[in-house]
Amino acid sequence: MFDPSSINLTKLAFNQSCRNREIIGCNWCVKGADWYCDSCRLTRTIPHLGSTRNVMLWRRVEEAKRRLLYDLRRLGLPLVSRSGDRVAFDILSDEINPILTGHLSGVITLNLAEADDVEREARRVAFREPYRTLLGHFRHEIGHFYWDLLVNSTTFQAPFKLIFGDETQDYQAAISSYYGRTDRSYDRSGFISEYATSHPWEDWAETFAHFLHILSTLDSLAGLPLSLDERARQTLTDPYLESDFEALLALWSPLSRGLNELNRSLGMNDAYPFDISPAVKGKLHLVHMAIVAFREQQRLAA
Template sequence: MKEFQCPSCRQPVSFEHVACANCGILLVFDAPRIDMRRLASNQACRNREIIGCNWCVEGADWYCGSCRLTRTIPHLGSARNIMLWRRVEEAKRRLLYDLSRLGLPLKSRSGEQVGFDILSDQISPILTGHLSGVITLNLAEADDVEREARRVAFREPYRTLLGHFRHEIGHFYWDLLVNSTSFQAPFKLIFGDDSQDYQGAINSYYNRSDRSYDRSGFISEYATSHPWEDWAETFAHFLHIVSTLDSLAGLPLSLDERARQTLTDPYLESDFEALLALWMPLSRGINELNRSLGMSDAYPFDISPAVKGKLHLVHMAISAFREQQRLAA
């Protein structure tokens, strides 16, 4: 994510800050303008006090654009649930930032609005997933201990809240960017035949005794379960890449002219090869930094030629959609 500055003292502030650590003024994030502003009267989201939402409201709304998308919140009878819900909403706001920078809408062709149900499984099991634009997320995924236990149980190298959101929204954008478009045939060629029974494929995946898979063809094991899941995993990784490169732009590094041009706005970069040329050494570098601190790799994945082709298709589909919107405006 790009670096923001306090509108008063110009010191760096993070995307989540509600106040400047240097001068103390209260801050709000202006989502339409993608900038930090000084908090004015009647701008605070109603969730600012309870979960630290720092997005400003629009007009006479009580809730910001992000909080209005949450259809269902967990039961707030415990401090733990409030703490976990706060983490979930922080990750969701980063997702919405990604989508805004990419120029992707939050409505389907038929007008279905993206929505979020944040549910606790204290009473009955909750499965994180997507259906017709609604993303359901199990609140337990915001608990570091529980999420790590699930990561190990499912033999996943990576499992985060933001990763969940980026994966699940990928299903929504498959329908918008690929289904019934000129990209449907290339999708079948590269990702596989999506007409195969989805639920049967998922059940078969979880019943496998052999957990090995073709690492040269898929970005993750779960991507092998069905072409739709392969797309969602790949879409999430595309967001990982452009978001991290956006953060790179604010670091005091010596870069050549082409790299600086790419980092002007990685989300809108038209040259896919330029994105990958920056990402490959960066991902190796952040992994080495993590190892130096005794931590696991931040990006424990290899981008093979086949995976690169899948990422390229995601990039092309997003770029084509954005161009169609520009021409229709």
């Protein structure tokens, strides 16, 4: 089982397994007399489990959520804001009412239908998105939570306005305008995705998600039997704690191209169908700087 306190797989007694192990295959261990692991305890609302389909989809959702929490633990980011808002998850099924995936004051709501490959692909095509995954949803929504922690009322707020735009513009009006557009073209040199153009907060959340995509993939690369130079091996020792942003991008650029070529050789869509332009690179760099600065503040305060 996975021990989140040591960030490692370990052999534990059966009574240290999460109570959700049987129903959704949770492989995280519990602490002390707790019944649920750190990940499952963050899910405050589970979907209606009256069908085997919902159980299967919930299993997929929780697997993606555990990957997100692994990212955050490796980055050293907390699950509570300065104002006391705590990260929590509502996983809801829309048999009765439509469910919108989103974030509010630390609570991430996810529509269970996003775990259905057919449903998610239909929505990806309908919204003209090159990429739409469960893990991508989680990484995007948690980005909204960390904007408040890493940027709002910090020294990074002014650079944020300069690079991402003025976040004080009316959010609801901006989102309504985005979905009302008839012209779906956008400045691909300035934004990582079309949805990033809707509002500076969404641009940040999209960029934050892509930063996690990069770190997680590089972390997986570290375990492969590849021939790398000394600097690359140093970066892959722990990509989550790498202080040199350029070193991360130096590895990511050829890796993402290679992943796309491999997928094309198998007749599949590109694994990473995005271009990191100089402007997007600057936005990713700001995300990295904000995280590194926060970690340093926490270290000095300890």
